[in-house]
Amino acid sequence: MKQLGLALHTDKYQINMMYAHWINGTHQKKAVFEAYFRKLPFGNGYAVFAGLERIVNYINNLTFHEDEIAFLAEQEEEYDSRFLDELRQFRFYGSISAMKEGAIVFADEPLIRVEGTILEAQLVETALLNFMNYQTLIATKASRIKQVAGDDILLEFGTRRAQEADAAIWGARAAYIAGFHGTSNVLAGAKFGIPAKGTHAHSWVQSFGNEQEAFDRYAAALPDGVTLLVDTFDTLGSGVPHAIKTAKELEARGKKMSAIRLDSGDLSYLSIQARKMLDDAGLSYVKIVASNDLDENTILDLKAQGAQIDTWGVGTQLITASDQPSLGGVYKLVECDIDGTMQPVIKISANPEKVTTPGSKDVYRIISTGSGKAIADYICFPNEDEPREGKRLKLFNPLHPYIRKYVSDYQAIAMLEPVFVEGKQVYELPSLDEIRAYHRSQLEQFWPEYLRKLNPEIYRVNISPKAWEMKQKLIAEHLPPEEA
Numbered sequence: 001m002k003q004l005g006l007a008l009h010t011d012k013y014q015i016n017m018m019y020a021h022w023i024n025g026t027h028q029k030k031a032v033f034e035a036y037f038r039k040l041p042f043g044n045g046y047a048v049f050a051g052l053e054r055i056v057n058y059i060n061n062l063t064f065h066e067d068e069i070a071f072l073a074e075q076e077e078e079y080d081s082r083f084l085d086e087l088r089q090f091r092f093y094g095s096i097s098a099m100k101e102g103a104i105v106f107a108d109e110p111l112i113r114v115e116g117t118i119l120e121a122q123l124v125e126t127a128l129l130n131f132m133n134y135q136t137l138i139a140t141k142a143s144r145i146k147q148v149a150g151d152d153i154l155l156e157f158g159t160r161r162a163q164e165a166d167a168a169i170w171g172a173r174a175a176y177i178a179g180f181h182g183t184s185n186v187l188a189g190a191k192f193g194i195p196a197k198g199t200h201a202h203s204w205v206q207s208f209g210n211e212q213e214a215f216d217r218y219a220a221a222l223p224d225g226v227t228l229l230v231d232t233f234d235t236l237g238s239g240v241p242h243a244i245k246t247a248k249e250l251e252a253r254g255k256k257m258s259a260i261r262l263d264s265g266d267l268s269y270l271s272i273q274a275r276k277m278l279d280d281a282g283l284s285y286v287k288i289v290a291s292n293d294l295d296e297n298t299i300l301d302l303k304a305q306g307a308q309i310d311t312w313g314v315g316t317q318l319i320t321a322s323d324q325p326s327l328g329g330v331y332k333l334v335e336c337d338i339d340g341t342m343q344p345v346i347k348i349s350a351n352p353e354k355v356t357t358p359g360s361k362d363v364y365r366i367i368s369t370g371s372g373k374a375i376a377d378y379i380c381f382p383n384e385d386e387p388r389e390g391k392r393l394k395l396f397n398p399l400h401p402y403i404r405k406y407v408s409d410y411q412a413i414a415m416l417e418p419v420f421v422e423g424k425q426v427y428e429l430p431s432l433d434e435i436r437a438y439h440r441s442q443l444e445q446f447w448p449e450y451l452r453k454l455n456p457e458i459y460r461v462n463i464s465p466k467a468w469e470m471k472q473k474l475i476a477e478h479l480p481p482e483e484a
């Protein structure tokens with residue numbers, strides 16, 4: 001198989017448009033695109049932005065190698081060879097601003113802004129959305145699980161059910177950003193420094209036939225801190241008593257068993273009974289791990305039932321975001337060089353939600369000086385100085401004009417961080433632990449009513465009056481004339 005990079009990790013229509021722009025001589029015109037999503041996933045009140053590190057790596061390595069050029073030439077024999085030469089020279093010289101990974105983000109606000117030639121900005125659409133949509137989705141799902149798990153330990157167990165290898169690896173990272181403590185995937189551990197953790201499978205016990213022997217041999221073979229899976233035959237009848245015996249033998253040799261794992265049956269009942277058996281045996285330090293198709297709803301329910309579970313292993317439901325397996329992030333042209341001047345552009349749709357907001361925009365998080373909590377996200381043109389200067393802002397919902405509010409006592413935090421300026425990376429990627437810490441600090445900016453998993457309050461995302469007026473103006477310009 002040929003060694004191919006990610007330059008062709010794009011939809012064919014991007015290459016079609018690149019070629020057509022090149023033929024028309026319009027490929028160098030400047031354009032601004034914004035990536036955002038229109039609806040929060042899982043009925044959640046917020047999303048957790050992720051994917052930027054992958055995007056930065058992608059942009060830094062974005063070149064067309066000879067194998068890739070040869071493939072395009074073979075696909076489209078009519079291509080002018082000078083277009084292929086253009087691709088040979090291709091580098092991304094545009095500018096990108098983006099939310100930081102771990103940021104709390106909302107629908108209808110720019111998460112990534114790409115400015116450059118239409119040729120380069122068009123090429124990167126597919127890959128940017130691919131990375132942002134998946135990783136943001138999984139970080140958001142993980143954040144919901146974290147909300148209910150509190151201080152319990154969360155382990156990501158999803159690789160075997162993930163939609164292939166990249167999803168497993170980057171999904172493990174997204175879960176870690178949102179507060180998971182470890183992953184079962186050893187490659188994700190090595191690549192990102194996430195603690196790699198594991199217990200053992202039923203096959204270990206089955207391969208001996210005798211559960212006690214299996215536990216003893218496993219505990220003797222592995223370094224300190226083993227976790228034994230106790231549900232292969234009969235959890236309370238044999239698994240827990242055998243594990244207790246192994247733990248006692250370890251104690252006699254000055255070692256300590258770490259935990260038992262429950263993977264089937266009524267996890268609440270079994271954990272309560274197992275806890276009692278362990279405590280009665282003087283093994284209150286031995287923790288209980290649970291797994292088996294868990295998600296935020298089962299974990300919440302199990303905790304409400306008084307389940308005695310210290311560590312949750314969460315796989316399938318998290319890594320596939322099974323209740324909503326995609327985030328509908330889009331990438332829209334908002335400003336373009338038309339006839340030599342940069343002009344805001346609009347996409348009209350019969351569905352009002354799909355009408356774009358024209359013009360290149362910034363996002364500010366408006367934080368109340370009094371409470372230190374976020375009041376709204378404010379979207380405005382870069383030349384609107386009001387939020388930067390702390391001037392009185394009108395927060396209004398144009399569709400429901402009675403919902404309006406004025407704020408003057410606030411701090412405005414610019415949310416879009418410059419990442420590339422004219423092709424040069426200006427943003428130093430933070431470490432994963434810094435991203436986790438940033439995410440925690442982001443959560444603290446919000447009142448709990450926006451964060452709860454069921455029926456959260458809707459957080460305000462408002463566009464400036466100027467941005468709204470521009471949108472109305474462009475809508476009016478594109479409407480057919482009214483009949484007399």
Ligand SMILES: Nc1ncnc2c1ncn2[C@@H]1O[C@H](COP(=O)(O)OP(=O)(O)OP(=O)(O)O)[C@@H](O)[C@H]1O
Pocket residue numbers: 263264265266267268269291292293294298301302305
């Ligand atoms: N007390 C409980 N309350 C609510 N949900 C529970 C409780 N105990 C287990 N569950 C969940 O119920 C589901 C049980 O699934 P299922 O019936 O397929 O498993 P099982 O038969 O116990 O085990 P196996 O994996 O061997 O099939 C899992 O999603 C599990 O997390």
Ligand SMILES: O=P(O)(O)OC[C@H]1O[C@H](OP(=O)(O)OP(=O)(O)O)[C@H](O)[C@@H]1O
Pocket residue numbers: 157158160161263291292293294313314315316317
């Ligand atoms: O349930 P998840 O959240 O995806 O967590 C991962 C699962 O993977 C393993 O078993 P596997 O599913 O391979 O086999 P099993 O269904 O027979 O337990 C493990 O025992 C967990 O149950």
Ligand SMILES: O=C(O)c1cccnc1
Pocket residue numbers: 157158184197198199200261291313315
């Ligand atoms: O370590 C475990 O217990 C584990 C790892 C992956 C999937 N299920 C369980």
